[in-house]
Amino acid sequence: MSQQSQVIITYARRKMARARCYITPGKGRVFVNDIPLEIIPMEVVRMKIMEPLLLAGEKISSSIDAKIYVEGGGVMGQADAARMALARALVKFTGSKELEEIYKVYDRTMLAGDPRQTESEKWMRYSARRWRQKAYR
Incomplete structure (x- = not known):
């Protein structure tokens, strides 16, 4: 499979929330339900979803495009599911055991x-x- 046509699809669940993540080589854009990650109004949710990208480093995060689709559950459950799907996709995309260990040490x-x-x-x-x-009485 060539680098240009490589698409990684991962799936994650948290409580009642379900997330699918599609990663392709790109320019570092991340969309959650077709909304850019930068304009998600809740900062806590935004930072939670960005954690895998921040831990992976600028080199990896600027070389991929991610589309995350989330449904069901509440806001934080969706954020956790999106975070997990993105982390799994990054590990699968890079094939790096080192990145996997970084994620496990930070938060299993x-x-x-x-x-x-x-x-x-x-x-x-x-x-x-x-x-x-x-x-009783």
Whole structure:
């Protein structure tokens, strides 16, 4: 496969959010749901998605174009899913074990994910675990 036609597709999940990341050789542009990453209004979300690029370095991040499509879940769940998909795609694109180790040392969930889900609400309860207070008298 030539460098020009190389497209890396990765997938990640966090809670109810799902993210797909497409990486191609390019100029360093990153789009989330067809919106440039630079104009995403929430700075916390923007920085969370940019973490893999910052850790990878300027050389790698300026040589790729990434399109991330996120759906489901909340804002931070989507940010985590996008971050994980981007990190996995960068590792796959570069084929670098060194980059993979950098991500694992920084935050293991960048590559491995977090399987925790919210617990569903039970019948006759206020929430997943809360019950009416027991009265003995």
